Amino acid sequence: MVAMAAVTEPGVTETAVSAPAELQAHFDRTLERGRRIEPRDWVPDKYRATMIRQIAQHAHSEIIGMQPEGNWITRAPSLRRKAILIAKVQDEAGHGMYLYSAAETLGADRADLTARLISGRQKYSSIFNYPTLSYADVGVIGWLVDGAAICNQVPLCRSSYGPYARAMVRICKEESFHQRQGYELLLTMMGGTAAQRAMVQDAANRFWWPSLMMFGPPDDQSPNTAQSMAWGIKRHTNDELRQRFVDMTVPQADKLGVTLPDPELRWNDERGHYDFGPVDWDEFMAVVKGSGPCNAERIARRKAADDDGAWVRAAAAAHAAKHKAAGHAEGAA
Amino acid sequence: MSEDEFAVYQSLGEESEDHRWAFGTGFTDPLEGVDPSVPPGVDAAALAAYCLMLGDDALIYSHRLQQWMTRLPELEEETALANIALDLLGQARMLLARAGQAEGAASGGTGRGEDQLAFFRDEREFRNVRLAEHLDADFAELTGRLLVFSAWRLALCGRLAASADPVLAAIAAKSARELAYHRDYAAQWVIRLGDGTPLSHRKMQAALEVIWPLAGELFQPDPVAARLPGVAADPADLREEVDGVLGTVLAAATLDRPRAAPLARVAGKAGRDGVHTEAFGYLLAELQSVARAHPDATW
Numbered sequence: 001m002v003a004m005a006a007v008t009e010p011g012v013t014e015t016a017v018s019a020p021a022e023l024q025a026h027f028d029r030t031l032e033r034g035r036r037i038e039p040r041d042w043v044p045d046k047y048r049a050t051m052i053r054q055i056a057q058h059a060h061s062e063i064i065g066m067q068p069e070g071n072w073i074t075r076a077p078s079l080r081r082k083a084i085l086i087a088k089v090q091d092e093a094g095h096g097m098y099l100y101s102a103a104e105t106l107g108a109d110r111a112d113l114t115a116r117l118i119s120g121r122q123k124y125s126s127i128f129n130y131p132t133l134s135y136a137d138v139g140v141i142g143w144l145v146d147g148a149a150i151c152n153q154v155p156l157c158r159s160s161y162g163p164y165a166r167a168m169v170r171i172c173k174e175e176s177f178h179q180r181q182g183y184e185l186l187l188t189m190m191g192g193t194a195a196q197r198a199m200v201q202d203a204a205n206r207f208w209w210p211s212l213m214m215f216g217p218p219d220d221q222s223p224n225t226a227q228s229m230a231w232g233i234k235r236h237t238n239d240e241l242r243q244r245f246v247d248m249t250v251p252q253a254d255k256l257g258v259t260l261p262d263p264e265l266r267w268n269d270e271r272g273h274y275d276f277g278p279v280d281w282d283e284f285m286a287v288v289k290g291s292g293p294c295n296a297e298r299i300a301r302r303k304a305a306d307d308d309g310a311w312v313r314a315a316a317a318a319h320a321a322k323h324k325a326a327g328h329a330e331g332a333a
Numbered sequence: 334m335s336e337d338e339f340a341v342y343q344s345l346g347e348e349s350e351d352h353r354w355a356f357g358t359g360f361t362d363p364l365e366g367v368d369p370s371v372p373p374g375v376d377a378a379a380l381a382a383y384c385l386m387l388g389d390d391a392l393i394y395s396h397r398l399q400q401w402m403t404r405l406p407e408l409e410e411e412t413a414l415a416n417i418a419l420d421l422l423g424q425a426r427m428l429l430a431r432a433g434q435a436e437g438a439a440s441g442g443t444g445r446g447e448d449q450l451a452f453f454r455d456e457r458e459f460r461n462v463r464l465a466e467h468l469d470a471d472f473a474e475l476t477g478r479l480l481v482f483s484a485w486r487l488a489l490c491g492r493l494a495a496s497a498d499p500v501l502a503a504i505a506a507k508s509a510r511e512l513a514y515h516r517d518y519a520a521q522w523v524i525r526l527g528d529g530t531p532l533s534h535r536k537m538q539a540a541l542e543v544i545w546p547l548a549g550e551l552f553q554p555d556p557v558a559a560r561l562p563g564v565a566a567d568p569a570d571l572r573e574e575v576d577g578v579l580g581t582v583l584a585a586a587t588l589d590r591p592r593a594a595p596l597a598r599v600a601g602k603a604g605r606d607g608v609h610t611e612a613f614g615y616l617l618a619e620l621q622s623v624a625r626a627h628p629d630a631t632w
Contacts, residue, residue: 063408066402066403066411067403070402070403073399073402074396074399074400074619074620075619075620075622075623076623077452077623077624077627077630077632078448078452078624078632079392079422079425079426079429079447079448079451080426080632081632082399082422083419083422083423083426086399086402086415086418086419086422087415087419089402089403089415090411090412090415090416090419093408093411093412093415094412096408097408097409097412100408135623135632185632188631188632189630189631189632191631192630192631192632193627193629193630195627195630196627196630301403301404302403304404305403305404305405305406306406308404308406308471308472309405309406309407309410309472310406311530311532311533311536312406312407312472312526312533313406313407314529314530314532314533315525315526315529315530315532315533316525316529318529318530318533319524319525319528319529322528
């Protein structure tokens with residue numbers, strides 16, 4: 001990997017150095033100065049691998065995340081809501097595409113990453129292993145799940161890896177519209193019938209705790225956090241972001257008229273934060289390890305799409321190859 | 334942790350109309366600010382029926398594409414087909430809204446709104462052609478059917494852009510720009526699959542054999558259109574243009590034009606008369622389930 005970066009990237013060899021120690025020093029200086037790493041730059045193997053894994057898992061989350069919401073597109077109860085939901089799910093496919101592209105700048109390949117997702121070697125956000133059971137879930141996912149994603153992702157706009165940071169700027173902008181649309185749906189439903197209000201409360205009950213789990217295990221059980229923060233690919237600890245999310249979300253729940261399902265949730269004047277009850281990390285680990293309510297069906301759907309599409313991709317490649325060959329023949333004649 | 338990093342999240346509770354999206358905007362009243370009147374001399378009841386049938390084609394076709402989401406061969410196809418589903422849904426919303434306006438003009442009251450028409454009519458009241466409701470068995474049927482439908486609808490909207498009803502004309506002109514993309518997208522895939530591998534060629538040819546019988550209905554004389562001279566297009570007039578487009582694409586794709594006979598009618602009736610396929614009842618049950626379970630709700 002070291003040799004490859006120095007030899008195959010002519011732009012780098014002119015200014016940069018070839019010995020690993022000096023390359024490492026250059027990399028360290030770039031991070032110290034808060035500059036971004038770009039695709040042409042030498043990076044340590046472990047940084048490359050960690051970065052690919054982080055971006056790929058984010059891309060996988062966007063693609064798998066299309067399923068729980070896509071579940072309600074055909075049943076959306078008004079044509080306006082249907083249009084909003086189609087546009088949202090379409091945005092998620094778009095996010096997946098530019099994240100896979102960012103991973104490809106590090107030498108990864110989309111088809112290979114998809115294979116890793118399908119075989120379970122790479123993960124996606126465990127929140128998408130929960131089922132969507134009513135139309136209110138569409139709104140609650142926008143509000144809480146996209147909200148938690150924004151809390152996680154906004155700091156990544158300053159990620160040390162340039163292509164990822166730039167992708168995150170665009171993604172965060174779109175996520176914030178999704179969140180607003182979700183919250184607006186909930187406000188409308190809370191102003192509707194008693195059945196609609198009950199639906200919103202039920203959805204909030206089901207998604208509150210999984211949303212808190214989206215920030216990952218507590219800091220004292222998160223072994224990679226220190227390295228990731230040193231590399232500038234993580235900017236805040238899991239617990240910091242989780243607290244931030246709770247503090248911002250409680251007033252929004254009040255405004256909606258929804259009760260968050262935590263009897264220990266209350267303002268702590270001394271800390272200047274909301275206290276909240278213990279997260280069920282056993283449930284979290286069970287879902288991460290594959291026993292979530294929808295793990296099997298999410299992967300089965302993704303695999304079926306990939307398998308069923310194989311002959312289509314092969315046809316497109318064969319057609320392109322024929323025309324390339326025909327083009328060459330014409331050029332030769 | 335800086336405050337401004339999270340400004341977007343914190344502003345959630347504030348009022349804002351700034352709903353920008355990556356793909357498309359404008360989700361509110363589909364005909365906001367448009368003069369609802371029906372031009373003098375135009376049969377308002379016929380105009381309502383005509384807009385309804387064209388709106389139903391788009392609504393039901395869009396539904397079938399929505400069912401494909403998360404099941405497509407590539408992410409590029411996910412975004413492209415979501416885009417087409419969204420375009421057709423947009424066309425449906427405008428046409429159903431226009432149908433409601435014309436219905437109101439005909440009855441001297443208030444016509445039904447887009448959601449009333451989409452969610453609270455029964456199977457026999459839908460006027461879409463049977464081609465729109467076909468459930469695609471694979472990606473070859475999806476692209477082959479989209480080619481036939483978009484080539485036909487583009488030819489239709491090209492003519493309706495000069496309709497004597499200015500609202501229908503404007504909707505058709507906007508739709509034609511979208512449909513040109515849909516037709517191009519579908520044509521490229523039919524060519525790739527027809528001229529791809531032996532397997533894809535076989536599947537594409539088989540798909541055309543399934544779809545072709547459903548195309549006959551597109552060109553049948555229509556009594557509603559006949560009541561709207563200068564406003565509607567005669568379906569029979571579209572055949573030559575559509576045949577030309579399909580012939581060009583099939584030749585490039587090395588595919589044979591199927592010789593299948595048109596699907597028979599039922600006691601002389603088909604989709605435009607509200608007589609549909611068996612699959613349609615399931616489609617409507619899905620489309621209407623939440624709206625009908627909560628008839629007094631606001632969404």
